[in-house]
Amino acid sequence: MTLTFYWEPDLVSIVFTALSIIKYVTLILFANSRKKVGIRSKNINFFLVMGIILLTYSAISFFFPGVRLHFPYSGFEDIIFHTIVFIYDSVPIIFEIFLGVVLLFYISKYQRTKKSLLGPILFLVGITTFLIFILGIDILWAIDSSIYSSIYELYLIGYLVTLFIPVLGFFFIFLYSIHHNNAFFIMFCALFFASLLGHFIYRINFTTYYFRFNW
Amino acid sequence: MENEDKNNFYVVPLIGGILCLITFFIPDMPLMFPGSVLIAMIFNFMIFASFSELIFIIFGLITVISEVVCGCVMLYSAIKMGLGKTTLKEQKMKLMIFSWLVIGATLMMSITFLFGLGFFMLLNRYGFIGSLMTLIGIYYFQRMTKRGTISSPVVIHEGERFKPIPPKEKVFYTNPKFCTNCGFNLKGGQFKFCPECGNQLTSE
Numbered sequence: 001m002t003l004t005f006y007w008e009p010d011l012v013s014i015v016f017t018a019l020s021i022i023k024y025v026t027l028i029l030f031a032n033s034r035k036k037v038g039i040r041s042k043n044i045n046f047f048l049v050m051g052i053i054l055l056t057y058s059a060i061s062f063f064f065p066g067v068r069l070h071f072p073y074s075g076f077e078d079i080i081f082h083t084i085v086f087i088y089d090s091v092p093i094i095f096e097i098f099l100g101v102v103l104l105f106y107i108s109k110y111q112r113t114k115k116s117l118l119g120p121i122l123f124l125v126g127i128t129t130f131l132i133f134i135l136g137i138d139i140l141w142a143i144d145s146s147i148y149s150s151i152y153e154l155y156l157i158g159y160l161v162t163l164f165i166p167v168l169g170f171f172f173i174f175l176y177s178i179h180h181n182n183a184f185f186i187m188f189c190a191l192f193f194a195s196l197l198g199h200f201i202y203r204i205n206f207t208t209y210y211f212r213f214n215w
Numbered sequence: 216m217e218n219e220d221k222n223n224f225y226v227v228p229l230i231g232g233i234l235c236l237i238t239f240f241i242p243d244m245p246l247m248f249p250g251s252v253l254i255a256m257i258f259n260f261m262i263f264a265s266f267s268e269l270i271f272i273i274f275g276l277i278t279v280i281s282e283v284v285c286g287c288v289m290l291y292s293a294i295k296m297g298l299g300k301t302t303l304k305e306q307k308m309k310l311m312i313f314s315w316l317v318i319g320a321t322l323m324m325s326i327t328f329l330f331g332l333g334f335f336m337l338l339n340r341y342g343f344i345g346s347l348m349t350l351i352g353i354y355y356f357q358r359m360t361k362r363g364t365i366s367s368p369v370v371i372h373e374g375e376r377f378k379p380i381p382p383k384e385k386v387f388y389t390n391p392k393f394c395t396n397c398g399f400n401l402k403g404g405q406f407k408f409c410p411e412c413g414n415q416l417t418s419e
């Protein structure tokens with residue numbers, strides 16, 4: 001078997017899944033705390049829809065198998081491997097883009113100034129460039145896997161540069177949530193911001209470790 | 216803007232405290248050790264026990280224990296604020312002290328790693344982020360209620376009082392002891408004009 005699937009739950013994945021489930025449960029509670037005006041299609045509670053989708057995805061993704069590719073592989077297995085990697089990378093970022101759009105509409109509805117739109121716009125622009133970057137690198141590696149080692153350093157640096165903008169954007173959304181003064185909204189924004197920034201710092205550590213020892 | 220009468224700031228230190236406690240369960244040393252920071256430290260001590268590594272173990276233990284203690288304090292004050300026992304004004308100094316303690320401990324650990332291994336690695340980053348969020352939230356809230364950053368109608372929260380602005384006649388530049396023009400000793404009295412030379416001492 002050159003293409004193997006495995007599922008090894010450990011403490012880290014359990015803690016992260018629990019954190020993301022708490023995060024999206026707070027989003028659903030926030031959506032429920034908002035009063036509905038009517039039951040027309042105009043007044044769909046998009047936060048509730050997004051919360052249910054993200055909660056379902058974060059609960060199911062715990063059971064997704066990991067995939068490994070060993071050296072003597074055929075072209076078909078290579079394509080399957082890269083397709084799976086592509087899907088695993090792209091789906092959560094696409095959900096985050098939808099979340100950014102919903103946040104932009106919500107904040108633009110309740111804004112007092114244009115300053116409060118800075119956060120969601122930065123987040124949307126940043127997460128879109130991040131998605132384009134990640135998918136571009138994935139497609140490059142899927143087309144020609146021999147360039148993996150030659151663009152790996154570019155990948156590490158570009159990852160950090162493109163992830164910085166959505167982190168900054170969500171920082172402003174976090175400040176807006178304090179100003180907005182809803183407990184569940186502050187909780188959700190704080191947890192989301194913490195997970196984004198934690199991911200960012202983890203990548204910084206990863207990159208410095210790489211450039212220090214340079215395998 | 217909803218719940219204008221109630222202050223929901225208690226959520227920020229609540230999340231900060233939870234993140235400080237979560238550090239205990241997440242390994243923050245990528246590619247190096249499995250398990251949490253404390254388990255990794257003990258594991259490291261069991262395998263490579265030597266005096267040169269002891270300083271890392273001690274610093275790691277200090278960081279982790281201080282994060283757990285400070286996280287518990289932040290959680291406690293957040294719950295008290297949420298129940299309405301105290302206000303942010305009373306808990307602000309405590310929260311700031313314990314957040315700065317956590318940030319200082321994590322940065323100290325990073326600097327010891329810089330000296331020991333040669334690169335800057337921010338361990339236990341979730342406690343760092345939680346305390347950073349608490350501090351930023353406190354500063355933002357302070358500025359927000361003083362109507363500095365966001366141009367919006369002022370929300371007066373629970374337990375918040377504004378000092379009345381003193382009338383204009385009593386406003387002095389300072390409380391001068393000597394006249395600025397002739398050097399006459401005013402002996403602590405508050406004069407509008409200098410009795411010796413008639414120099415104006417007040418703003419208006």
